[in-house]
Structure formats: structure tokens, C-alpha cells
Amino acid sequence: KAGVTQTPRYLIKTRGQQVTLSCSPISGHRSVSWYQQTPGQGLQFLFEYFSETQRNKGNFPGRFSGRQFSNSRSEMNVSTLELGDSALYLCASSLVLRASGRSYNEQFFGPGTRLTVL
Amino acid sequence: EDKVVQSPLSLVVHEGDTVTLNCSYEVTNFRSLLWYKQEKKAPTFLFMLTSSGIEKKSGRLSSILDKKELFSILNITATQTGDSAVYLCAVVGGATNKLIFGTGTLLAVQP
Numbered sequence: 354k355a356g357v358t359q360t361p362r363y364l365i366k367t368r369g370q371q372v373t374l375s376c377s378p379i380s381g382h383r384s385v386s387w388y389q390q391t392p393g394q395g396l397q398f399l400f401e402y403f404s405e406t407q408r409n410k411g412n413f414p415g416r417f418s419g420r421q422f423s424n425s426r427s428e429m430n431v432s433t434l435e436l437g438d439s440a441l442y443l444c445a446s447s448l449v450l451r452a453s454g455r456s457y458n459e460q461f462f463g464p465g466t467r468l469t470v471l
Numbered sequence: 472e473d474k475v476v477q478s479p480l481s482l483v484v485h486e487g488d489t490v491t492l493n494c495s496y497e498v499t500n501f502r503s504l505l506w507y508k509q510e511k512k513a514p515t516f517l518f519m520l521t522s523s524g525i526e527k528k529s530g531r532l533s534s535i536l537d538k539k540e541l542f543s544i545l546n547i548t549a550t551q552t553g554d555s556a557v558y559l560c561a562v563v564g565g566a567t568n569k570l571i572f573g574t575g576t577l578l579a580v581q582p
Contacts, residue, residue: 384568396514396559396572409567443513447568459505460570462513 355380357446357463365469371432374466378425378446384408385427386460387419390441399442402427434470441465473498477560477573485581488550492576494560495542504536504543505570507559514559517545550580 358377366372378385387399398411402421419429425446431438445460478493496504503521507514518527520536520543527534531550536543547554557577561570 386568386570388570395574396561396570398569398571401568403568409569411569441513445570459516459519460568461516462507465513 357444357461359442359444359463359466361466362464363467363469365471366434367471368434368436370434371430372434372468373428373430374442374444374468376427376429376444376446376463378427378444379448379461382446382448382461383425384447385421385425386445386447387427387429388443388445389413390443390465391439396443399429431468436470439468439470441467473562473564473571475560475562475571475573477558477576479576480574481577481579483579483581484550486551488580489546489548490550490578492545492547492558492560492578493542494544494573496560496562496571496573497541498562498564498571500565501538501541502563502565505561505563506534506543506545507561509557509559509575510555517558547578550578552580552582554578555580 360375384403386401388396390396400410400419401408405421416432421427443465444463447460475496484490503519505519506517508517518534525536531548534545557575559575561572
């Protein structure tokens with residue numbers, strides 16, 4: 354099975370611009386979560402999508418948004434970029450076994466998108 | 472507030488040594504604890520421990536979960552230079568898949 358894929362791998366933007374990152378989960382995985390990793394804050398949860406619905410959201414401003422498509426692929430968008438948004442953005446996919454959407458399965462990470470804001 | 476604390480923050484050992492990495496947590500409605508290894512790329516999954524699986528082993532790596540004392544340890548025996556990485560501990564609580572990460576332990580294995 355192919356792993357989690359993310360595109361693009363690297364991105365350079367300037368302040369004020371917006372960016373869209375894409376994540377394709379492992380085939381059959383319906384839950385996709387996004388994380389931001391920075392040297393100062395470590396790995397922090399952004400949001401999780403399951404069946405095209407946002408199930409949980411971390412403590413990030415409204416400039417950070419996302420969505421999930423019917424094929425479970427997910428995108429996240431950051432508008433009005435700030436210097437502090439420079440980070441590695443990681444996507445993780447998980448197999449969800451129950452109709453309630455709860456999962457006890459492992460979460461597998463993609464290679465990440467390295468975003469640099471100048 | 473949910474939190475995960477890892478110790479030590481960093482560790483330098485020589486090849487062949489055995490290391491123990493610690494992870495303590497406080498989380499509402501604990502469901503699982505996961506260990507990841509991160510080199511210069513995305514975290515790689517190592518183990519998941521739950522109420523029904525409190526001890527895992529894979530080759531030279533093993534991990535246990537103490538749900539009563541709210542901690543986990545990751546053991547690496549006969550360390551190799553390829554074990555050098557940041558080891559991350561994360562917990563899942565409540566009704567979502569949100570991973571709450573610790574800051575990680577930086578392990579450096581010297582030849």
C-alpha cells in the first residue's frame with residue numbers, strides 16, 4: 354500500500370499571501386489530521402477530518418482552515434501568511450473502524466510540506 | 472489541560488548501550504499512547520499501547536504502558552548509530568484522533 358502523500362514538499366511564500374497544501378491518505382483511511390511542527394512549539398494539532406467533516410480543531414487562528422473530499426483527500430489553507438507560519442506541516446491518516454468515527458488505530462504521517470514565509 | 476512530558480530532553484550514549492526514554496501524561500479519557508521516531512523527516516510510527524495492549528516489542532525496541540501511574544517507557548537495547556533520532560510520545564484522549572505530543576527526546580548514539 355502506498356503511504357500518505359503530501360504536496361508540495363517545499364513551498365516559499367511571502368507575507369500576506371495564501372497557501373493550499375494537499376494530503377492523500379493511505380487507501381482505505383478515512384480520518385485525516387493536520388499538524389504544525391516548529392522548533393519552538395513542537396508538534397501541534399491543527400484539525401481532523403472524517404467523512405468530509407471537521408471533527409476537532411486545535412488552537413489556531415481562523416486563517417487556518419481545511420476541508421476533506423469524498424475520496425478522503427484533504428487540503429489545508431492558510432490565508433494572510435505571517436512569518437510565524439513558517440513550519441513543517443504534517444498530515445496523518447488513520448483507519449476508522451466504527452460508524453461513530455472513533456478509532457484505536459495507528460496514525461501514519463506523510464513526508465510533510467516545508468513552508469517558508471519570507 | 473491535557474499534557475505529555477518526556478524525559479530526558481536529550482541523551483548521548485555509545486553504541487551497544489541500553490537506553491530508557493520516559494513519557495508521562497495527563498489526558499482526559501485516555502485511549503492510547505503512541506511512540507514515533509523522527510529523523511530529518513516525518514515521524515515514523517513505532518508502537519501503539521492501549522488498555523488491551525500495554526506491552527509491545529519489536530526487535531531491539533520495546534515499550535510498556537502503566538495506566539495506573541500514567542506513564543510509558545521506551546527501551547532500546549544494543550543501540551546503533553541508526554537509532555539516533557528524536558523520539559516522540561503522543562497520547563489520544565476523548566472521542567477524536569487528536570494526538571497530543573510531548574517535546575520529544577533527542578537521542579544521539581556515538582560510534
